[in-house]
Amino acid sequence: xxxxxxxxxxxxxxxxxxxxxxSFAYGLNRYANELSSNASITDGDLQQLLLAPLMLRALxxxxxxxxxxxxxxxxxxxxxxxxxxxxxxxISSIAKNRTNAEIYVLExxxxxxxxxxxxxxxxxxxxxxxxxxxxxxxxxxIKYDIEERNIAEKSTQWWAQEAGLSDLYNSAYPIFSxxxxxxxxxxxxxxxxxxxxxxxxxxxxxxxxxxxxVVVSACESLLLIxxxxxxxxxxxSKIKISTFKxxxxxxxxxx
Numbered sequence: 001x002x003x004x005x006x007x008x009x010x011x012x013x014x015x016x017x018x019x020x021x022x023s024f025a026y027g028l029n030r031y032a033n034e035l036s037s038n039a040s041i042t043d044g045d046l047q048q049l050l051l052a053p054l055m056l057r058a059l060x061x062x063x064x065x066x067x068x069x070x071x072x073x074x075x076x077x078x079x080x081x082x083x084x085x086x087x088x089x090x091i092s093s094i095a096k097n098r099t100n101a102e103i104y105v106l107e108x109x110x111x112x113x114x115x116x117x118x119x120x121x122x123x124x125x126x127x128x129x130x131x132x133x134x135x136x137x138x139x140x141x142i143k144y145d146i147e148e149r150n151i152a153e154k155s156t157q158w159w160a161q162e163a164g165l166s167d168l169y170n171s172a173y174p175i176f177s178x179x180x181x182x183x184x185x186x187x188x189x190x191x192x193x194x195x196x197x198x199x200x201x202x203x204x205x206x207x208x209x210x211x212x213x214v215v216v217s218a219c220e221s222l223l224l225i226x227x228x229x230x231x232x233x234x235x236x237s238k239i240k241i242s243t244f245k246x247x248x249x250x251x252x253x254x255x
Contacts, residue, residue: 002071002206010206011070017208021215024251025066028219028244032059032226039232047094047101048232054091055229058084058222065218072206074189075179077214082176084221085168086156088228092163095228100162103154110153113142165224172217212255219248 015022036056041048065080093100116139119130145151160169178186189209192201226233226241 002073010072014070014072014206014208014211018212018215020251020254021212022066022070024247025215025219028222029059029063029066031240031244032062032222035226035233035237038234039229041232046105047098050094050101050104051091051229051232054087054094055225055232058087058091058225061087062218062222066215069211069214072208072211074207074209074211074214075186077211077218078176078179081214081218081221082173082180084218084225085173085176086159088221088225089156089159089163089165089169091225092165092228093159095231096163106149106151107153109142109146109151113139113146116142176217216248216252216255223248 036059039052039055041052061080061084065077065084068077068080090104094104116130116135119127119135121127122130156173157166157169160166160173177183189207190203191199192203194200223241223245226237230238230241
């Protein structure tokens with residue numbers, strides 16, 4: 001149903017219903033695209049080297065979220081809104097502390113070790129190609145590096161705390177996480193209930209409930225991400241970002 005041409009009708013209806021929200025999101029997207037094309041990185045600066053691609057990933061994630069909202073794909077939009085928050089936590093903490101840039105890169109080692117361990121849990125016919133001396137040698141190298149440099153995988157909560165964004169971690173993040181994990185409460189959005197909360201049908205088609213909240217959250221995340229990346233952006237970007245934040249606050253008052 002969402003791949004049918006009729007999906008364009010849903011988009012038109014939603015743009016009419018939530019015109020101010022989409023207008024703001026589109027305007028912010030245009031400005032973010034402009035900023036990303038004017039980003040400047042100092043060669044050899046790990047902090048800036050990470051800020052740039054994280055900002056770009058945030059921008060495409062934001063665009064994906066808005067595209068899903070336009071189709072009435074509420075749960076799927078929330079999944080990307082959550083991903084945007086995870087990028088926000090990391091880019092903000094890296095921008096605040098250069099040491100966190102190194103921590104972010106080193107986190108790849110525990111992840112690689114985890115993949116190797118997972119390969120050993122596969123069924124025999126799937127595991128066999130990975131059972132090589134090369135894999136074992138790599139596992140030993142990674143283990144030594146992790147122990148030698150005391151590398152630890154950090155949680156999303158840790159990154160949020162480092163970024164000073166624990167309130168977002170404890171509010172929007174768990175709500176969007178329900179969509180990621182298909183929690184029972186989230187699945188209720190697929191049901192049509194009567195006044196006594198009895199199921200009378202399945203909700204097939206676009207879900208427009210609270211879509212404006214997803215748009216506002218995504219816009220807020222992107223603005224905070226652009227703020228975090230300000231060291232690689234044009235100097236005058238701070239003024240424009242501040243203006244967008246003021247406009248978003250006014251839009252938020254209409255919810």
